[in-house]
Amino acid sequence: xxxxxxxxxxxxxxxxxxxxxxxxxxxxxxxxxxxxxxxxxxxxxxxxxxxxxxxxxxxxxxxxxxxxxxxxxxxxxxxxxxxxxxxxxxxxxxxxxxxxxxxxxxxxxxxxxxxxxxxxxxxxxxxxxxxxxxxxxxxxxxxxxxxxxxxxxxxxxxxxxxxxxxxxxxxxxxxxxxxxxxxxxxxxxx
Numbered sequence: 001x002x003x004x005x006x007x008x009x010x011x012x013x014x015x016x017x018x019x020x021x022x023x024x025x026x027x028x029x030x031x032x033x034x035x036x037x038x039x040x041x042x043x044x045x046x047x048x049x050x051x052x053x054x055x056x057x058x059x060x061x062x063x064x065x066x067x068x069x070x071x072x073x074x075x076x077x078x079x080x081x082x083x084x085x086x087x088x089x090x091x092x093x094x095x096x097x098x099x100x101x102x103x104x105x106x107x108x109x110x111x112x113x114x115x116x117x118x119x120x121x122x123x124x125x126x127x128x129x130x131x132x133x134x135x136x137x138x139x140x141x142x143x144x145x146x147x148x149x150x151x152x153x154x155x156x157x158x159x160x161x162x163x164x165x166x167x168x169x170x171x172x173x174x175x176x177x178x179x180x181x182x183x184x185x186x187x188x189x190x
Contacts, residue, residue, distance in 0.1 A: 001028070003038040008093050008100045012038060012118040013107055014079075027114065029081070030139070039118075049077060051139040059087075059129040059136065064163065064173035066126015067092055067152040067182065071190065074148040075121040077141040085134030086110035087127040088164045092152065094190045095122035102185065104161045111135075122190065124152050130167050153182035 004013040014035075016027040028034075036048055059065065067090065070076045080089065089109045093100045109115050109127075119125050127136065154161070154175070165173065 001031075001034050001038070006105050008091070008103055008105050009098070010118075010120040011091055011105050011123070014038065014116040014118060016114055016116075018114060029114075029116075030079070035079075035118075049141055051079070051141060053140045053143055055138050055140065055144075057136045058084075059134050060174070061129050061132050062168050062171045062174045064126065064128040064154055064175055065179065066090060066154055067124035067159075067161075068126060069094060069124040069150050069152075069190075070142065070145055070148045071150055072148075074142050074145040077121050078119045078125060078138045079116055080109065080119065080125070080136065080138040081114070081116040082109040082111055083135050083137055084111050085129065085131035086112070087129050087131075087134050087136060088167070089117055089127045090125070090161055090163065091117070091119050092124040092159060092161065093122065094124050094152075094188060096190055098122070102159060104159060106162060106164070109136075124150075126154060128163050128165070128168075128173055130164070150188075151178055151182040152188060153184055154179060156182075156185040158185045 002015040018025050018027045090106050092104045
């Protein structure tokens, strides 16, 4: 597995070794030891990550989900990937005291490139579906807790996230009612 450290401390792009031929392909999508070794190379980690829940979502073209996070004491780390279609994936550093607080990192995740993104606790996360449909898988380090769920406005002008909406060909993003009510960045306290 190739591990790429991003400009924001803690975020990692993981690219598996794919073994394929004219019959298809096989790859190791998760290996705890490999994952622990990748995290061990970062100064910000001093313990092993344990995943407790797997989630699977399907979205139509133009669906924008985010920017979501869970507040302490139920903050979640996420390991995300796309198994069908393609999404523009966005993570925003919301950690108090971080030199990159408020900065975003974006990456194209597709069924084709099989990239995964490790998003530690202290980040808000979202994505927009660029293909006709996309199926998105994510492992989490804490259970879903509705009372700790939070949402930051996807289009907050201070964050100025580049959602690559031009890839939607003029289509406006489709948002849930919850995401339409996302909080302004200025009000976020983590």
